[in-house]
Amino acid sequence: MQGTRTRALDSRGRPVxxxxxxxxRFIAGYQCPQARRWRMQALEAATITEAxxxxxxxxxALREARVAAPAATTLADVFAEYxxxxxxxxxxRTHERHLFGRHLGTMGGRRAQDVTATDVARALRGMRETYSPWTCVAVHRILAGSFSLALRRGILTRSPMDGxxxxxxxxxxxxxxxxxLDGETMRRLVAAGTSERWRAALAxxxxxxxxxxxIRALTWADVDLDAGTVAVRRSMLPDGTPKAPKTDAGARSVPLLPALRRRLVEWKLxxxxxxPSAFVxxxxxxxxxxxxxxxxxxxxxxxxxxxxxxEDRLSMHSLRHSFASMLATDLELPATTLARLTGHADAGFTLRVYARDGRDDATLVADVLARASGAGVGA
Structure with missing residues (x-):
């Protein structure tokens, strides 16, 4: 049982x-600048001067935001707000909740201010042997986002992720x-579709x-054969529910390349x-x-x-990667234009992740040497 709290006295017996x-033990009483509430905090000081x-x-430190005001907010509370x-x-939303409950449930009940970099590293290290890199990255992303929000809300002054x-x-x-895929391989793949509908989808x-x-949400009203554009206005969840594009940049207008136009015309017939309201x-x-x-x-x-x-993995998303690489390497479009056509807000992300040069080393070297010769570089 705790003893009675009394005022601390200086050497002359006056209350401090x-x-x-x-x-x-000495205890500090103060008006918290952030919470605007009176708080009490135990001190490590051994003398009145040190206290x-x-x-x-x-x-x-509180006034200068070098330390955060004590808060009872748990990591689970921060995650919910995130x-x-x-x-x-x-x-x-459901998938993130599942990951948090399965991998961070124990940590979630702790105060966000008490979670350290060591705690986070231990949790991620424990997952590494059992779960895929994709799952580990997803959990890391949840933690990083939650602690980033805690920083913005003033709950923390430093994220444990920084450690x-x-x-x-x-x-x-x-x-x-x-x-x-290069242009010829893409042509072969699309032509090998088992019906005009599937050839149009692959195109x-x-x-x-x-x-x-x-692709699933596209309607014929979004396809303007005269103007030569495809308007991407919406996407669709696996259960068939329409939704907004992945990001604001996802709403875009894409040029109708001749090969795609031919496939859409043949399929529409x-x-x-x-x-107009029918799905393509x-x-x-x-x-x-x-x-x-x-x-x-x-x-x-x-x-x-x-x-x-x-040997490489060829999926529907690979075709999107191939399109971006064609725009970057064959058409040499600027990064900002490339991001706009692929529906990305970050041009740097588009270049890092999507715009991969699919040519082999010999073809790449020959192309660079030819360009250098034509420009008189290194002559």
Whole structure:
């Protein structure tokens, strides 16, 4: 049982403002600048002089935001606010909650201010042996976002994520590289589609860079054959629910390349539903096509084009990567234009992740030497 708290007295027996004593320990009382509430905090000082100095230092640090005001906010509270602060689909929100509960549940009940870099590193290290790099990166992203919000809210003055060594930060790495197709290989793949509908779907990914959900949500009203554009206005969740594009930059207008235009014209002539409100790639009764059917169409096309034995991973998203690489390497478009056409807000991200030169070393070297010769560089 704690003893009675009394006022601390100086050498002349006078009460010292803001200092108290209980069970032989000094306690600082102060008006918290952030919370605007009176708080009490135990001190490490052994003498009245040290206690005065420690209290003054605490108040100064609080005023200058070098330390955060004591808060009972838990990591779970911060995570909940982090989710509320973003516009998320219900699927993403549920997935994040699952990851937090499964991997951070114990840590979630602790005060956010008590979680250290060592705690975070230990949690991530424990996952590394059992879970995929993708899962580890997703949990790391949740922690980084939650602590970043705690910083902005004044709950923390320094994120424990800053204390992680580079080797302790999980890295997202696929077992196989994403395939990037050249123009001829893309033509073979699209032509190997088993129907005009699937050939049009593959062309939308390979020649316009549309995401899987964007292909499923596309209507004929979004395709302007006269102006030569495809307007990306919405996406679609796996269950068929329409949603806004992935980011604000996701709403965009993409040029209709000749190869894509031909495929769309041929498919529109045969499509059972071609009115403006109908889905471009829909079912026979006009409903959204299932994701698994698009993936199955790609697998059949890969087999027909002799590409099912590739060392690199060839997925629907690979076709989007190939489109971005074509814009960057073949058309040599500026990074900002490249990001705009692929629906990215960050041009640097587009270059780092999507715009990969798919040529082999010999072709790349020959191209650089030819360009250097023509420009008189290094002559």
């Amino acid at each position: 403002p803001g200092l108290y004593v209980r069970d032989g 005065r100095r420690e209290r003054d230092g605490l108040l100064s 989710q509320s602060s973003r516009s998320l689909s219900e699927r993403t 992680l060594a580079p080797s302790e930060r999980p890295k997202q790495k696929n077992a196989r590289r994403i395939a990037v 939308l990914a390979g020649y316009a860079g549309l995401r899987l959900g964007e 045969q499509a059972p539903h071609s009115q 790639i829909g079912t026979a009764d006009g409903k959204p096509i299932a994701e698994r059917n698009l993936r199955r169409a790609l697998e059949e096309s890969k087999a027909g084009a002799g590409l099912d034995g590739l």
